[in-house]
Amino acid sequence: MKIVGLTGGIGSGKTTVANMFAEEGVPIYIADIEARNLSNTLPIIREEIIEIFGEAAYQNSILDRKFIADKVFNNTGLLEKLNSIIHPRIAEHFKEWTSKQNATYVIKEAAILFENGGYKECDYNILVTAPKKTRIERILARDETTESDILKRMENQWSDERKEKFADFTIINIDLESTRNAVKYIHKSLLEMI
Numbered sequence: 001m002k003i004v005g006l007t008g009g010i011g012s013g014k015t016t017v018a019n020m021f022a023e024e025g026v027p028i029y030i031a032d033i034e035a036r037n038l039s040n041t042l043p044i045i046r047e048e049i050i051e052i053f054g055e056a057a058y059q060n061s062i063l064d065r066k067f068i069a070d071k072v073f074n075n076t077g078l079l080e081k082l083n084s085i086i087h088p089r090i091a092e093h094f095k096e097w098t099s100k101q102n103a104t105y106v107i108k109e110a111a112i113l114f115e116n117g118g119y120k121e122c123d124y125n126i127l128v129t130a131p132k133k134t135r136i137e138r139i140l141a142r143d144e145t146t147e148s149d150i151l152k153r154m155e156n157q158w159s160d161e162r163k164e165k166f167a168d169f170t171i172i173n174i175d176l177e178s179t180r181n182a183v184k185y186i187h188k189s190l191l192e193m194i
């Protein structure tokens, strides 16, 4: 079974695109959601996070993501420690999940794929892009957040130009109909290539 990575900057529409692949019958794994679930349910992750970040990292047994994000922001050492706790467990969970799927390929959606070398573990990679202004508008409409917070999060991700060099396919997600057509085209191409 082949693994197709799917990524894009915040608000580009990764999850929207992943859901379109799901409509084509492709199993999808949303790494950020799985990481969130594992952080709350896997005792080993919990213990290691508390060891590094203290008891305040969890509020009522739920990982306080804002607390963690504030701690690791601009602290590469801590971010690396956090990744070394989460990443191996996610990789293991993904492998186990993959072994249960019955499909030609699966989609692994991850916010960070090129930045951390994760794309190398995928057979093909898809990048979703949209103009920065559009992405900010989408996030403001979806989440309770501020423009400066969004810009701060964007700074931690590579630019689309840099990511495009690594992608096998790029979807410019502006209008949903064109995006759906692009998904159908890529799905067909992948089935032919695999």
Ligand code: ATP
Residues within 6 Å of the ligand: 008, 009, 010, 011, 012, 013, 014, 015, 016, 017, 111, 138, 139, 142, 173, 174, 175, 176, 179
């Ligand atoms: P994040 O990085 O924050 O997880 P994402 O890249 O997964 O975001 P989505 O959650 O898919 O992005 O999309 C962000 C918001 O924009 C959602 O509310 C979604 O419904 C909307 N959206 C996505 N694509 C389009 C589009 N082509 N036209 C209009 N709205 C869209």
